[in-house]
Amino acid sequence: MQKILIPTDFSENAWNAIDYAMQLFRDKSCTFYLLNTYTPVIPSSRFMAKMVDGVRIVDAVRDSSELGLQKTVSQIKSKYRNPKHSFETISSFNLLVEEVKDIVDSFGINLVVTGTKGASGIDEVFMGSNTVRIIKNAKKCPVLAIPQSFEYVTPSEIAFATDFNRFYTVSELSPLLEMAKMFNATIRIVHVQYGIKALSELQQFNLNMLRRYLGEVEHYVHTVSELHSVSQTLEMFSKELDIHLLALLNYQHSYMEKMTREPIIKRTAFHTQIPLLVIPELGMEGISVEVEEEEQEQATSE
Template sequence: MQKILIPTDFSENAWNAIDYSMQLFRDKECTFYLLNTYTPVIPSSRFMAKMIDGVRIVDAVRDSSEKNLQKTVAQIKGKYKNPKHHFKTVSSFNLLVEEVKDMVDTFGINLVITGTKGASGIDEIFMGSNTVRIIKSIKKCPILAIPKHFDYVTPNEIAFATDFNRFYTLSELTPLLDMAKMFQATIRIVHVQYGIKALSELQQFNLNMLRRYLSDVEHYVHTVSELHSVSQTLEIFTKELDIHLLALLNYQHSYMEQMTREPIVKKTAFHTQIPLLVIPELGMEGIAVGVGTESRSASNQEEP
């Protein structure tokens, strides 16, 4: 059974990520952990109200969080009625990224799914700051980022962007392979070059190993010239080939690191128009499955 964590702030953006998740895994037995974090301002002055109608502010915010999580589960079950899907809710007085990290360890989460949006209403921002922080911080399982206005499309065309400069392990490629096999998808390996040139011996070796790992799925290799930035190049590539999901490995000097660190990203047109699967650098370690003990409190929202 897959264990999938979905942070939510009860916004339209967060609901779209939930909606996508229910459709993506409609045929899979899954437990979804819906997480809401809150950090209410704790009054430090005697002139500031610590109570609202006799209820402590912290308690009021927690109650609101828990009630909205229950409403969200009811909304999901009312729309999908999927007996394969099970739900647990977690309301936590904590920072979002810290809580996500803790839950990945505690519950053995296999995948984190989050909505993306531009920060401060600026469309040019690559993706929401919370999403970027989650991608940079989570090292034990992949993250699937869903754009705010993206309507679900079965991902039968998946792009995997890489420069072939790093050796891949099967554990790192497992999320990509699982997704491709689940939907009988074609994987399009895309290599962005600043000026087309032959691969080095190391790059050719890594490409050969990658193709060996992907031997059970249909796949093609595309080499494209960089246009202004890696992010803009990938956006044009995914549009032209009607790609439904873009996957990247996140490691030092990777495309993913470039797109989250370079200031130029904020000036390009890459707005994560399609879902983005970010796979952390695992080396010889496996994806988190069943690690840790469930000591953290989670509310079970199953039907009676």
């Protein structure tokens, strides 16, 4: 993970995500791309002001965005002084999710780190609407969501929630493996069941393959009964085992999709109390990449 994108709106919530990322990757050489998007109201009437004290509104908002990014970089460098970290700033007149997608593609971003903040009322989404939109649209890059009140803890206990109904590729698991190896962490594979029952042949096969991929990384399998909802079950599991990071793969019918579709009343208690690593589905694309890498390795060894 060498190229890391961090969207910021200069709030405390956004700074907490930056703070977490600086500590998480303190021993890694990284380039951090700090992004701020702005969409000023475009005057649609001759009665609406296009100028304020002779300054165009769009220009003023852009200048404020660029200045905010410069101040944020200065604040980071002043606090951490890490020679392994370099910074790029991107100020863009665009919608946040669209700009994140463009930057991931253009710069080959390895990870998006974002702060989470639950909204209120009927708009409540268990991580905040922007975070959920980024996760849903991140097709090529994992997203690490940091709760607004979470204080950094070295992730020595990582939970990976799965129902074993899907075959995972090595490419999809690589962010999880990389994180575990970086901190010599234990991986807790957690399977939420509505009524405990034996695994099917397919589930058992996928579990065996998962354990094979994890290799020498210390790992355990936990099967737990669903409590009201998947989100509350995972929250209780994380609290009881003192989990520092929860990882999920995002695909159709996955736990991640189930949680974003749960009725609001069921997920109000789950505001990602711990950091959440959401890994996108790579599918056949990931498999083709792995085959290509294996062929290259064989050619090199020959």
